Amino acid sequence: MYIRHDDRHQVTLTLNGSERSAHAESRTQLCDFLRHQLGVTGTHVGCEHGVCGACTVIVDGRATRSCLMLAVQAEGRRVETVESLGEMEGLDDLQRAFRDHHALQCGFCTAGILMSCHEFLRRIPDPSEGEVRDMLSGHLCRCTGYTGIVQAVLAVARRRQNHREEEQ
Amino acid sequence: MKPAAFDYYRPRTRREAIEVLIEVGEDARIVAGGQSLMAVLNMRLSQPRALVDIAAIDELRYIERRDGYLAIGAATTQAELLEYDFLADDVPLLAESLPWVGHFQTRNRGTVCGSIAHADPSAELPLCLATLGGEVVLETRRGRTRRIAGGDFFQGILTTERRPDELITEVRFPLKQEHHIYRFQEVAMRHGDFAIVALAADIGEREIQFGVGGVADRPIVRCLSRDDDLAEALNVLAWSLDAQNDAHASAAYRRHLVREMGRRLLAGETTEEEAADVYPSR
Numbered sequence: 001m002y003i004r005h006d007d008r009h010q011v012t013l014t015l016n017g018s019e020r021s022a023h024a025e026s027r028t029q030l031c032d033f034l035r036h037q038l039g040v041t042g043t044h045v046g047c048e049h050g051v052c053g054a055c056t057v058i059v060d061g062r063a064t065r066s067c068l069m070l071a072v073q074a075e076g077r078r079v080e081t082v083e084s085l086g087e088m089e090g091l092d093d094l095q096r097a098f099r100d101h102h103a104l105q106c107g108f109c110t111a112g113i114l115m116s117c118h119e120f121l122r123r124i125p126d127p128s129e130g131e132v133r134d135m136l137s138g139h140l141c142r143c144t145g146y147t148g149i150v151q152a153v154l155a156v157a158r159r160r161q162n163h164r165e166e167e168q
Numbered sequence: 169m170k171p172a173a174f175d176y177y178r179p180r181t182r183r184e185a186i187e188v189l190i191e192v193g194e195d196a197r198i199v200a201g202g203q204s205l206m207a208v209l210n211m212r213l214s215q216p217r218a219l220v221d222i223a224a225i226d227e228l229r230y231i232e233r234r235d236g237y238l239a240i241g242a243a244t245t246q247a248e249l250l251e252y253d254f255l256a257d258d259v260p261l262l263a264e265s266l267p268w269v270g271h272f273q274t275r276n277r278g279t280v281c282g283s284i285a286h287a288d289p290s291a292e293l294p295l296c297l298a299t300l301g302g303e304v305v306l307e308t309r310r311g312r313t314r315r316i317a318g319g320d321f322f323q324g325i326l327t328t329e330r331r332p333d334e335l336i337t338e339v340r341f342p343l344k345q346e347h348h349i350y351r352f353q354e355v356a357m358r359h360g361d362f363a364i365v366a367l368a369a370d371i372g373e374r375e376i377q378f379g380v381g382g383v384a385d386r387p388i389v390r391c392l393s394r395d396d397d398l399a400e401a402l403n404v405l406a407w408s409l410d411a412q413n414d415a416h417a418s419a420a421y422r423r424h425l426v427r428e429m430g431r432r433l434l435a436g437e438t439t440e441e442e443a444a445d446v447y448p449s450r
Contacts, residue, residue, distance in 0.1 A: 001176075001177070001178040002175070002176070002177050002178075003175070003176040004175055005173035005174050005175045005176075005217075006173065025173065026173070026174060026175065026176035026219070027170065027171045027172070027173050027174060027209075029170065029171075029206075029210070032170070048169060048170075048207075048210045048211075049206075049207035049210050049211060050203060050206070050207050050274060053271075053273060056273055059277075062247065062276035062277070063272065063273045063276055064273065064276055064277055065203070065273060065274065065277075067206070067210065068202050068203055068206040068207060068210075068274075068277070069202065069206070069277065070176070070202075070206075072176060072178075073202075073221065073223070116272075116273055120272070134267075134272075134359060135271075135272060137271055137358050137359040137360045138270075138271025138272060138273040138274065138360060
């Protein structure tokens, strides 16, 4: 594949389960492509150099900084954003736990943190507090002091664990 | 910020990638995971004419145990290496140090070779490569390859021996040697940030390969004898690194970390069992 610097390339990807397509320049970051071209503005853009974690989305099942990925690199991939959590009518259990444990205040960092937690809990369903804090080290939150976030993640992990045991 | 415009190439084979490098020359930057380079481009610290994306080259995505070393292809991510089942058996130093490389969100895309190609003086993977005496394999036109020892590959801050028409195809980490102990430790502002000081040690029966990252302009490895006065040797090493003051730490603190963290690392204040092995006379 070759894209000239001033060309616009048709990028097709699977966004939250549906196929979406739009044009992007070679230099367009995935976060801007999602927000400006595909209109999903839940993903926030913070530092734009991979430090703050606000723009974290899930690409092919792995949490990824969408400011450090080009839109053209997402061609053909599965992208999940915060819009994939919950439904129009209600929040999912992770989002509810964030509300219940005061895990957000201004909310700027929250979309990215939710996506990291989402992948993290899929991989490690029963994490220790240390593991949760280690995962959160990839995010900056200047409101909460992280304690509420840690509690929310641990509470969801426990609740999901209980559900699984009940089902068995 | 947003990156300046560039031509974008996504070759499917390494031969194709090398052809682009030859054609575009010094104005091309190679990107794999982009976890360092994209930040540099976003801040416009670098404005290359062309970006050569090697992440889609399937033949460069592998982890292979070969005769005496573990070969890691240029498209293999840090997360894939961390998930390699035999990492702690094959290259224990990598199993120790990889969790310190960035955050899990960046390890998901960042590559092993990319971190080595970027050559940040405080990065963990270059330090491990130099400490273990690994190799970088570079390929250029007509399949010609060069192998460069890890210690010689790093030439200074973000500077390596790679020539503009060469592609790093793999790095090779020597396999665990019998009766050797491998240790890693670092101090950073927050876990996953760049190290203020990172230390790696390959402790043999007589000698210790002792690597320091984050202080000099490249990873520095010294061979210490286990018969030496190690406190004195660490002090001499600490003063030899030309430590600098910066926003994160003073030169004196960096020297202190080399001495004190080094002492603990070599004394094995991690587990008693390992400590007994380092100092059998105790």
